[in-house]
Amino acid sequence: EAQVTQNPRYLITVTGKKLTVTCSQNMNHEYMSWYRQDPGLGLRQIYYSMNVEVTDKGDVPEGYKVSRKEKRNFPLILESPSPNQTSLYFCASSARTSGRGYQETQYFGPGTRLLVL
Amino acid sequence: AQSVSQHNHHVILSEAASLELGCNYSYGGTVNLFWYVQYPGQHLQLLLKYFSGDPLVKGIKGFEAEFIKSKFSFNLRKPSVQWSDTAEYFCAVTPQTGANNLFFGTGTRLTVIP
Numbered sequence: 127e128a129q130v131t132q133n134p135r136y137l138i139t140v141t142g143k144k145l146t147v148t149c150s151q152n153m154n155h156e157y158m159s160w161y162r163q164d165p166g167l168g169l170r171q172i173y174y175s176m177n178v179e180v181t182d183k184g185d186v187p188e189g190y191k192v193s194r195k196e197k198r199n200f201p202l203i204l205e206s207p208s209p210n211q212t213s214l215y216f217c218a219s220s221a222r223t224s225g226r227g228y229q230e231t232q233y234f235g236p237g238t239r240l241l242v243l
Numbered sequence: 244a245q246s247v248s249q250h251n252h253h254v255i256l257s258e259a260a261s262l263e264l265g266c267n268y269s270y271g272g273t274v275n276l277f278w279y280v281q282y283p284g285q286h287l288q289l290l291l292k293y294f295s296g297d298p299l300v301k302g303i304k305g306f307e308a309e310f311i312k313s314k315f316s317f318n319l320r321k322p323s324v325q326w327s328d329t330a331e332y333f334c335a336v337t338p339q340t341g342a343n344n345l346f347f348g349t350g351t352r353l354t355v356i357p
Contacts, residue, residue: 159345168249168333168349169287184344216286232345234286 128153130235132217138241139207147202147238149217157220158200159184159232160192162213169216175200207242214239247336249348256324257356264319264351266308266334276317277335277345278308287333293317294339304328326357 130151139145151158159174161184171184175194189211191203200219204211215238220230248267256262268274278290291302298310308319317334334348 161347166252166349169335169347171344171346174344185346218287231289231292232287234288236286 128233130217130219130233132215132235132238134238135236136239138243140243141208142206145204145207145240147204147215147217147240149200149202149235150198151200151217151219151233152198153219153221153233154197155219155221155233156197157230157232158194159218160190160200160202161216161218162186162211163216163237164213172202172215207240209242212240212242247334247346247348249332249334249351251351252349253352253354255354255356258326259323260355262319262321262324262328262353264332264334264353266317266319266348268315268317268334268336268346270315270336270338273339275337275339276308276310277337278302278306278317278319279333279335279347281331281333281350283330290319290332324353324355326355329353329355 133148156177160172161169163169170186172190173184173192175181178194178197181192217235218232220232246269250265276293279287280290281287290306291300293300293310301307306321310317331350331352333350335345337345
């Protein structure tokens with residue numbers, strides 16, 4: 127079954143304690159992306175990756191890191207989490223864009239709810 | 244900076260009522276447009292998308308959207324909603340040239356009363 131998986135689904139941590147949220151897709155997609163969803167703000171893109179070893183900032187990259195060492199995985203790293211990073215995080219993937227802007231359907235993971243105390 | 248506006252934050256309808264959710268974007272160039280739906284407790288799923296051609300796009304579950312370039316709008320419609328359409332709806336935009344970001348609106352929560 128084609129899917130995007132995220133782990134963990136729920137996480138409570140304390141300020142400053144490094145954490146990683148994993149994301150994996152089994153569709154051989156080139157494009158992967160991380161979003162955070164906050165009430166009244168919708169989804170905001172954190173980072174995206176066009177392919178292995180190619181990453182770029184989205185709208186709200188501060189406080190986050192990503193890596194893309196393999197095509198299927200795109201972990202989100204919070205080196206020193208702060209309470210304002212409490213949010214619902216979604217990973218998404220899609221096939222390669224056609225060169226006329228992003229066009230392909232994004233497939234979203236189930237979300238990771240993070241609480242930073 | 245680009246932005247996507249969804250002015251209706253929460254819409255409440257009775258079953259069989261018609262639905263129209265507004266979406267406006269600010270970007271001077273050519274764009275690709277999407278509507279995503281998020282059912283309670285679930286992840287986002289694509290409803291429909293528009294890249295070019297006929298500005299009236301039909302999606303899944305009876306939804307459609309019309310792209311009006313002069314108004315920078317991409318409103319979502321459904322002639323008769325069902326209780327199962329209760330969800331949050333997000334409009335998203337990406338420019339056809341340049342960045343590969345996808346910009347989402349803040350979402351519209353739809354509640355359908357049986």
